[in-house]
Structures are given as structure tokens and as C-alpha cells.
Amino acid sequence: YILYAILDFIVDNYSPVLESIHDEIESIEDDVLSKQISKAQIERLYMLRRDLLRLRTAIGPLVEVCRRLEHDDLSMVRQAMQPLFRDVTDHVRNIQERIDSMREVLAFAFEASLLVGQAQETAVSKKLASWLAIIAVPTALAGIYGMNFKHMPELEWEYGYFMLLGVMLAACGSLYWRFRRAGWL
Template identity: 70%
Template sequence: MEQVRNLTPAPTSGIIASSVYLSGKRVADIAIEQAGEWAAKPGHVVWIGLLEPDRNLLLRVQAQFHLHDLAIEDAEHPHARPKIEQYGDALFIVARTAQLIDGRVTFGETHLFVGTGYIVSVRHGPSTSYAAVRQHWESCPHSLAKGEDFVLYAILDFIVDNYMPVLEQIEDEVEAIEDKVLLKPMTGSEIERLYMLRRDLLRLRNAALPLVEVCRRLTSADLPQIHAAMHPLFRDVTDHIRTVQEKIDSLREVLAFAFEASLLVGQSQETAISKKLASWAAILAVPTAFAGIYGMNFSDMPELKMEYGYPVILLVMASICSFLYWRFKKNGWL
């Protein structure tokens, strides 16, 4: 399907949009109290968008479409796992949204009520405005005319597609870490950042993966709210989720490799330092040994009385030290 361009006007709370459509074209912006009447008219679709609604607003919407109390409770108090429930003739769907804010993946929730002639979206927390979805598909009335199940597809597809910009930003950071890690060990703050990225990726995976089951249910024959013609579109959303999942798994593997590589680089540098210390210790041991021997003040040490004993001893020490230095240098220890 066509890519929806992100348009993010300044968010407000309450009712973001409340419109009625006929044959894919917006015919009126309506009050909440008129929504049920318009939804009952053949061929009409009411599309309501809410942002951080209070209980009173949710009860007004509930009264129009006879929504289940449990679904309203979930919509009022977010933190539900992505899921799909059927309450009478209405579907209730929960999806997680994600945005990268100050370097951390931050999650929001979208609750969707879908029934004959209406769809209601309720947003909580960080998410890209669905005004982009509305504006895009209003320019394609032949698609919007397919009904409320097409609007459901459009919103779910938009949510899943918006996981990718988050992953792309994380991927850029992961590549930077990967480039640095082979040059020097990571600092404590870099290791902490790596751990946070791995945890955020796991949380994003847990947010996206349950939507596979949601889309599977939406393509089953036991949901009268979803027309069979829409099944391929929801399978396409499933494919997008699988792509997101593969991307997440790939990035987590790269981060695991980066951590292991950093440990290996650190161990290699520690080994190199140990070799240098051992080499210099061996070289310095030579004059130390000579000094120890000739510092014992034995009376019967003939070489002490030799005319050239002192320079000979210095030459021998220098020769041994030079040989050891050459040998260690050749072996790459120095």
C-alpha cells in the first residue's frame, strides 16, 4: 500500500476529529452525541479520534455505540498488552506505539473500537498523530469507501510502519558503536548505553510481535466486522511486523557482538600490557642479578681484582639486556 507521510500537528487532548464519511468522502464534522445516529445510516462511516480522553468523554462515546464497560476501562487506563477482543458486535483492539525521545524508546498505546458504521481511536502517550492517516486516505476516497475495516487496516499499518524510523535511528547508533568497538574497549557509559539499547529493542519486539496474533484474528472468518476482501491487507501488515521483528533481532545480535568484541579487545590490550611489563621486568632483572651477586661482598671474587673487570661486567650486562630487548621486540612483546 501507499506510504503515509507523517504529519504531526501540535497535539491537544480530547476530541481530535469526529467526522462522518459517505462513499469515502467526508460529508460532515459531527458532535459526539450525533455519532450513533450517523453510524446507523447505511453506507456511512463515523471516524472519531480521541487523545488522552477523560472518563466523561469516553462515557459519551460509549453511550453512542453501546461499548462494553471492560473495553472502556482499558481505554481509560492504558498499560494493556497488544490484543484483540470481541464484545458483542464490536471489536476492541490494543496496539503499542513507539517513538525515540532523548535516545530512549518511549511507548504509547492506541485503543480501537470497531463496529458497524464506526471506528473510534483512543491514543495515550507518545505516538505520531493519525491526522496523517486521515489526510492521506481522504485523498483516496475509493479506498476509504471500503468501510471502517479499511480504516482499521490503515491505522494498524501506520502504527507498524512507524516502528521503522525508530529502528533506523537505533541502527545508526549501533553502526557507530560497531565502528568504535574494534578500535578500543568501550567505556562504562558506552557499555551502559549498549545495554539500554538492547533492552529497548526487546521492549519494542514485545510491543510489535503480539500484533501478529491480532492480524491473524482479523483475517479469520469468525469476525463479521471484517470483510473477506480486507484479509490480504491485514496479512500485509503481518509481513511488515515480521520485517520489524527481523530488524530488531538483527540489531540485538549486532549489539551482542559489539559487547563481546569489546571484551576481546580489552582482553587483548591487557595481554599486550602484561607482555610489555614482563619483558621489561626480564630485562631489568639482568642488572639486578649482577648487582645482587657483586653486592654480597665476598672476599674471594677474582674478577673484582681484574684490571678490566668493571667494563667487562658492564659489557656483559649490556649484551644480555640488548639480546633480550631484541628478542622481545621480534616476538612483538615490545
């Protein structure tokens, strides 16, 4: 009975630790989807996952000990005590399952944080590409007309300069409208 009491005490003391880790995991998980998490929170995700692995490693041998006390015919264990050891074995397996599920949630939260970061980087890249495309049009036209060729048809026109500015504005406006419509700007 003393062995049962010690094992039960050990297993029961894992529950408060797991509850505190679970609460912290839930708060981080909520932050992952609602806003960009900080580097400190990502490090905390990693540390929690490592701590859960340590707990899993520490509780692993208890399963085998409880299983042997429950099923093997040991002279020091009475038949009436086997259901108690079965109860402890069930608690240990339950704790193992909780640890495994929390590790999976942490892995998913970490992956989600990476995906959110990549999505934000993609959005920034799209905006930069859009603005560069808009700026490229007037730069190219100004570069062509800045070469000072002798025979350019628009140079002889009275409104050639204003037409070139109009083409630039129309092209830039068209690109701006298309990028805005596509959701890049």
C-alpha cells in the same frame, strides 16, 4: 477497515524508531573496530539492546492479533480485508526480524569491544613483562656481586668490573632485541 488502518499506523510508526536506532548502532559499531570505545558508549550499547528488547516485547502481541484477523473466520472481518491484514502481519514480522538482527549486531559489538580491551591489556602486560625481564638481569648480577664474598674470581681481575657491566649490557641488549623481534616492545 478502521482496525486495519490503526494496526498499519502502529506498525508503520515503528520504522522511524528502528531507523534511528540502526544509525546509532552503525556509528557505535564503526567506533568499536577503529578505536577503543568509552564507558559511555558501552552503556549506550546496553541501553540500545534493552530498548530493542522492549520494542520486541511490545510488537510481539501484534503478530498474534494480525494472524488471527488474517486467518480466523471472524464475523466482523470481511474476506476482502484478509489480504490487508496479511500485509500488516508481514510488516510486523519484518520489524521483528530487524529488531532481532539489530540485537545480534549489538551483542557482537559488545563482544568485540571486550575483545579489543583484552587485546590492549595483553599488549600492556607483554610490555611490562619484557621490561621486568630486562631489568631483572642487572638486578640479579648486582645482587650477587653486592654480597661482598671474599673469594670471587672476578674481584682480583683488573677489568672484572667492566666485564660484569659488559655482561649486563649484553644480556639486556639481547633480551631487548628478542622482545622487540617478538613484537612485545
